[in-house]
Amino acid sequence: MAEEAGEPHVAGLLALYYADALDASEGARVERHLAVCDACRGAASEAAETVAALELLTPEDKLALSREDPPPPH
């Protein structure tokens, strides 16, 4: 898989993109990258599903999930 200089992958931005948390220029960069990168397109559909699922949860559900599965300490 070729990775072009100056065009970083956007996998880390996808959740924010689907949650509508990116500003316009970042969102445009994500869209541009998805048009040319199969790997990030695959990650994008997963991120879209994850964000859609999270949006169905109530705050109480999210709290319960975070209690069951705490992030690892670092």
Ligand SMILES: [Zn+2]
């Ligand atoms: Zn990519």
